[in-house]
Amino acid sequence: MKLRDLIQQDHFDSAGHETLLNVIVTGSWLASEMASVMAEFGVTPAQYNVLRILAGAHPNRVTCSEIGSRLLDRTPDVTRLLNRLDKARLISRSRSRTDRRVVRVGIRQTGLDLLASMAPVVAALQERVSRHLTIEEHRQVSDLLERLRTDQRG
Numbered sequence: 192m193k194l195r196d197l198i199q200q201d202h203f204d205s206a207g208h209e210t211l212l213n214v215i216v217t218g219s220w221l222a223s224e225m226a227s228v229m230a231e232f233g234v235t236p237a238q239y240n241v242l243r244i245l246a247g248a249h250p251n252r253v254t255c256s257e258i259g260s261r262l263l264d265r266t267p268d269v270t271r272l273l274n275r276l277d278k279a280r281l282i283s284r285s286r287s288r289t290d291r292r293v294v295r296v297g298i299r300q301t302g303l304d305l306l307a308s309m310a311p312v313v314a315a316l317q318e319r320v321s322r323h324l325t326i327e328e329h330r331q332v333s334d335l336l337e338r339l340r341t342d343q344r345g
Contacts, residue, residue: 194216232308233279234305240263240264241276241282242282245258252285252295252297254294254296255273279301281299281301
């Protein structure tokens with residue numbers, strides 16, 4: 192559906208304004224689609240993101256600050272995310288022996304098993320939402336979005 196029809200607006204201040212709104216609306220739609228799939232497994236997209244970060248580091252552990260810096264959606268409340276995952280027995284946490292302020296986090300086998308069971312469903316979602324673009328168009332979209340973030344601070 193065209194943005195103009197979706198938000199019932201036929202005039203934009205500029206092409207940049209229309210692009211910005213299109214990115215916001217599309218991002219919101221994608222987030223909703225992801226949340227729907229994740230809910231079937233009892234996790235949020237942010238929790239899924241944490242599990243993927245930890246699986247990528249497995250068998251090593253990572254600090255809470257490392258997790259926070261790698262999250263797709265920069266939430267200040269990493270501890271709450273970890274608390275929920277820990278309560279579900281998907282992760283484990285331990286304090287550093289050299290610096291008790293540092294908590295190191297690892298993924299449990301139950302977390303790895305959950306990710307494995309989610310993989311085909313997530314892959315199907317990715318295929319469904321992106322089926323209208325060619326590989327080259329996917330690359331173009333990615334390149335353009337990266338250019339939009341040129342001034343993003345680190």
